[in-house]
Amino acid sequence: MSVQLEPRPPSLTVGPAPRRRTPSHNLTRTSGIGLGLTMTWFSLLVLIPLAAVVATAAAGGPDGFGRPVTNEQTAAAIRITVLAAFSVTLVNVVMGTMIAWVLVRDRFPGKALLELVIDVPFALPTIVAGLVLLSLYGNDSPLGLELANTGWSIYLAFLFVTLPFVVRMVQPVLEELDQEVEEAAASLGASRLTTFRRIVLPALAPAIAAGAALSFARAVGEYGSLVLLSGNLPFESEVTSVRILSAIENDNRATAAAIATLLLVISLLVIVVLDVVQRRVARRG
Amino acid sequence: MSIDITGVSKRYGHFVALEGIDLSLPRGQLTALLGPSGGGKTTLLRIIAGLETPDTGSVVIEGKDATRLPVQKRNVGFVFQHYAAFKHLSVARNVAFGLEIRKKPEDEVRAKVEELLALVHLSQFADRLPSQLSGGQRQRMALARALAIEPTVLLLDEPFGALDAKVRKELRDWLRRLHDEVHVTTVFVTHDQEEALEVADEIVVVNQGRVEQVGTPDQLYDDPANDFVMGFLGETTTLGGVVLRPHDIEVDRGPGRAGAQEAVVVRVLRVGFEVRVSAETTAGEQVTVSMTRTHAKALHVDEGATLWLCPAVGAATVPSMPFRLRDGVVA
Amino acid sequence: MAERTRPAPGPTTYVLRVLVITYLVLLVIWPVSLVVTNTFANGDEALRSILEDPDLVDALRLTAVAAVVATAINTVFGVTVSLLLVRTVFPGKRILSALMDLPLSVSPIVVGLALVLVYGGRNGWFGPTLEGAGLQVIFSTPGIIMATAFVSLPLVIREVVPVLQELGDEQEQAARSLGASGRQTFWRITLPSIKWAVVYGVVLTLARSLGEFGAVKVVSGNVLGETRTATLAVEEKYLNFDQEGAYAIAFLLASVSVLAIVVVSLLRSREAHR
Numbered sequence: 001m002s003v004q005l006e007p008r009p010p011s012l013t014v015g016p017a018p019r020r021r022t023p024s025h026n027l028t029r030t031s032g033i034g035l036g037l038t039m040t041w042f043s044l045l046v047l048i049p050l051a052a053v054v055a056t057a058a059a060g061g062p063d064g065f066g067r068p069v070t071n072e073q074t075a076a077a078i079r080i081t082v083l084a085a086f087s088v089t090l091v092n093v094v095m096g097t098m099i100a101w102v103l104v105r106d107r108f109p110g111k112a113l114l115e116l117v118i119d120v121p122f123a124l125p126t127i128v129a130g131l132v133l134l135s136l137y138g139n140d141s142p143l144g145l146e147l148a149n150t151g152w153s154i155y156l157a158f159l160f161v162t163l164p165f166v167v168r169m170v171q172p173v174l175e176e177l178d179q180e181v182e183e184a185a186a187s188l189g190a191s192r193l194t195t196f197r198r199i200v201l202p203a204l205a206p207a208i209a210a211g212a213a214l215s216f217a218r219a220v221g222e223y224g225s226l227v228l229l230s231g232n233l234p235f236e237s238e239v240t241s242v243r244i245l246s247a248i249e250n251d252n253r254a255t256a257a258a259i260a261t262l263l264l265v266i267s268l269l270v271i272v273v274l275d276v277v278q279r280r281v282a283r284r285g
Numbered sequence: 286m287s288i289d290i291t292g293v294s295k296r297y298g299h300f301v302a303l304e305g306i307d308l309s310l311p312r313g314q315l316t317a318l319l320g321p322s323g324g325g326k327t328t329l330l331r332i333i334a335g336l337e338t339p340d341t342g343s344v345v346i347e348g349k350d351a352t353r354l355p356v357q358k359r360n361v362g363f364v365f366q367h368y369a370a371f372k373h374l375s376v377a378r379n380v381a382f383g384l385e386i387r388k389k390p391e392d393e394v395r396a397k398v399e400e401l402l403a404l405v406h407l408s409q410f411a412d413r414l415p416s417q418l419s420g421g422q423r424q425r426m427a428l429a430r431a432l433a434i435e436p437t438v439l440l441l442d443e444p445f446g447a448l449d450a451k452v453r454k455e456l457r458d459w460l461r462r463l464h465d466e467v468h469v470t471t472v473f474v475t476h477d478q479e480e481a482l483e484v485a486d487e488i489v490v491v492n493q494g495r496v497e498q499v500g501t502p503d504q505l506y507d508d509p510a511n512d513f514v515m516g517f518l519g520e521t522t523t524l525g526g527v528v529l530r531p532h533d534i535e536v537d538r539g540p541g542r543a544g545a546q547e548a549v550v551v552r553v554l555r556v557g558f559e560v561r562v563s564a565e566t567t568a569g570e571q572v573t574v575s576m577t578r579t580h581a582k583a584l585h586v587d588e589g590a591t592l593w594l595c596p597a598v599g600a601a602t603v604p605s606m607p608f609r610l611r612d613g614v615v616a
Numbered sequence: 617m618a619e620r621t622r623p624a625p626g627p628t629t630y631v632l633r634v635l636v637i638t639y640l641v642l643l644v645i646w647p648v649s650l651v652v653t654n655t656f657a658n659g660d661e662a663l664r665s666i667l668e669d670p671d672l673v674d675a676l677r678l679t680a681v682a683a684v685v686a687t688a689i690n691t692v693f694g695v696t697v698s699l700l701l702v703r704t705v706f707p708g709k710r711i712l713s714a715l716m717d718l719p720l721s722v723s724p725i726v727v728g729l730a731l732v733l734v735y736g737g738r739n740g741w742f743g744p745t746l747e748g749a750g751l752q753v754i755f756s757t758p759g760i761i762m763a764t765a766f767v768s769l770p771l772v773i774r775e776v777v778p779v780l781q782e783l784g785d786e787q788e789q790a791a792r793s794l795g796a797s798g799r800q801t802f803w804r805i806t807l808p809s810i811k812w813a814v815v816y817g818v819v820l821t822l823a824r825s826l827g828e829f830g831a832v833k834v835v836s837g838n839v840l841g842e843t844r845t846a847t848l849a850v851e852e853k854y855l856n857f858d859q860e861g862a863y864a865i866a867f868l869l870a871s872v873s874v875l876a877i878v879v880v881s882l883l884r885s886r887e888a889h890r
């Protein structure tokens with residue numbers, strides 16, 4: 001099932017489940033109607049509109065896809081976005097795993113507060129997120145770090161909005177992880193570092209990968225938190241979604257759709273990664 | 286001696302897990318730590334392994350003080366109740382893990398893994414993932430993994446506790462045979478007296494953080510140090526202020542023997558070849574007697590019948606201590 | 617077994633703890649607390665002036681309406697889809713289940729564009745027809761609701777599906793064997809068991825819906841008092857150098873979303889203690 005946020009905890013059954021020949025469907029009349037209605041709504045809301053994006057881009061012919069990307073300003077925006085999203089995802093892989101580790105294995109007063117803090121970026125409106133960051137990293141920064149309107153502001157905004165993804169994926173897996181397994185490794189002579197690298201990390205890897213995929217996708221498409229923060233300076237702090245928005249505002253739908261299709265491809269890749277990862281975890285049991 | 290434990294104590298907050306444990310286990314022997322849950326036997330095993338550190342006392346393994354030695358350096362094989370399989374590694378890679386940590390040459394590792402998988406009858410499963418094995422197979426893999434490092438001592442924490450009754454019995458016989466082949470000093474924790482009596486060379490009865498008795502299965506069964514040990518190793522009943530086994534009571538229909546007590550049969554229960562008789566003595570004591578069906582028939586033991594009961598010659602008896610006995614019953 | 621004490625924390629533990637706390641203070645805690653202090657720099661004057669501005673009250677009302685309607689739609693949709701995904705078998709189920717995650721990873725701007733391309737009144741695929749029938753979607757409330765529903769679509773499903781899987785269908789089969797109809801089984805057995813998962817999903821959906829910005833910006837046209845939501849007002853205030861106003865609305869929105877996660881985490885820990 002790919003709609004879960006957390007990979008399934010290891011199943012309690014011993015050995016592989018018996019494989020049954022499944023019928024092509026087992027829908028009753030009620031569930032059939034339910035499926036029909038939900039699919040109609042899902043198509044109207046999600047599938048048809050997204051198809052329209054791809055179709056509009058394709059209507060411009062093969063050049064249609066190429067033109068916006070050869071536009072220097074757009075190409076720069078894509079480069080900036082992907083580079084920042086990639087770097088931020090790497091940071092999240094390390095920091096997210098560390099945060100999850102501290103939340104699960106450490107004990108100290110105020111830890112419950114940190115639990116809440118992790119979810120704040122997810123729940124906070126993106127425009128507010130931008131404003132929040134501006135208050136510490138804008139002009140007259142109390143820290144003396146005036147990152148607003150520079151390329152660094154993109155990294156800052158991405159770090160903020162993607163904070164929960166790796167943490168929330170890794171945390172439940174770490175909680176489920178049997179400490180006896182680590183003790184077993186230690187009894188076989190493995191140092192703490194070796195145990196982490198060879199036993200704990202492989203167990204966390206699928207969750208980290210899933211969190212990284214979500215974090216990358218979220219960063220690549222981010223818009224709201226950058227509006228007030230980045231200044232949208234071409235070739236410096238202008239991201240892909242801002243380019244799409246200005247194409248829309250100039251009524252240049254083909255261009256907007258072409259860039260949007262590029263982002264959609266990334267979204268689809270992420271979903272494939274999530275699906276594959278969760279299937280692998282389910283098999284390992 | 287292979288393992289020498291002197292004055293080991295361990296507390297968790299106010300809970301005393303172990304208190305003043307002294308114990309010596311000879312080399313090559315299969316020892317069972319037997320006792321009720323929460324009695325401290327697992328803590329003792331984990332202290333021997335180095336997974337816990339004692340508050341006081343010392344642990345000496347093969348003449349070397351290991352008290353402050355981390356688990357990585359002790360060269361002990363540890364088998365966990367729930368297998369602790371490395372889920373992302375194949376069966377063969379699981380077994381190879383300790384050897385890879387020790388940076389053994391690749392062909393040596395491969396040969397050793399093959400040998401061990403053959404020993405635990407898992408050769409054809411070498412490339413499977415642990416999730417594709419049954420519980421019993423996983424535990425055999427865990428055992429092979431622990432044996433691979435050629436441990437000084439092999440420690441097993443309730444190794445068959447998570448398995449169903451039939452597999453449990455098979456693995457128990459198999460562990461005994463394996464030990465006869467491999468001869469590594471082995472300590473296993475169990476709360477199942479039948480398992481301990483069947484498998485172990487020597488049994489250490491641990492209760493409430495103390496060692497109650499150490500001895501061979503025969504010694505413990507025939508000559509229990511106290512009513513707790515007696516109660517933990519088999520059924521008991523009381524007759525005339527002593528605790529003894531229900532089958533160690535002589536039954537007569539008349540007052541022939543010296544010291545025999547008169548009792549009235551309250552209930553008769555037939556279980557296969559055995560008959561279990563509940564009777565109440567004139568002193569008001571509830572006694573359980575077990576006898577063969579033939580014997581019961583011959584004596585016409587029916588409800589309401591009057592019997593004369595006395596301990597059989599050579600029966601193992603200990604004085605009755607009502608409070609201690611109750612602990613044994615809870616376990 | 618006696619409970620085991622954790623091994624005494626080593627230096628690694630302290631280094632990690634300090635590192636993690638510093639990171640979270642710099643990235644989240646300090647900036648968020650500054651928004652609170654900035655809002656109340658002049659007492660509660662900023663907040664009061666927001667609530668006295670009729671245009672802003674309209675914006676807050678529109679945000680609330682869009683969020684509530686979108687959440688209602690997503691709750692019904694989410695529970696139905698979860699039941700279908702967990703309890704039934706049909707061709708294409710795996711693809712559908714994967715597609716349900718799509719809204720989480722699509723850029724809000726792309727969401728807005730996609731809706732405009734289909735429902736745009738001038739040259740969208742369905743837009744002109746709908747407008748002919750008197751229903752304006754884009755630059756109007758329905759468009760804002762759709763954009764909001766799109767971005768928060770999977771949140772209920774993500775909460776409910778794992779619980780349904782964990783639950784198994786034995787209880788439902790037992791209810792059927794006792795003569796309950798499909799509907800009775802759902803209302804009396806299934807729904808009470810997934811109640812908390814639905815509540816978490818609803819709270820998260822509501823928080824996400826109140827705060828949607830990018831997608832709404834594209835579809836709204838930002839007509840004052842008609843299609844301006846609270847998040848759009850934050851941007852406008854800030855760009856018009858009314859920082860105090862921007863911080864005040866931001867504070868309102870942030871309070872609601874922080875309240876939402878506090879509620880969820882309290883509910884969760886209460887559940888965990890059962």
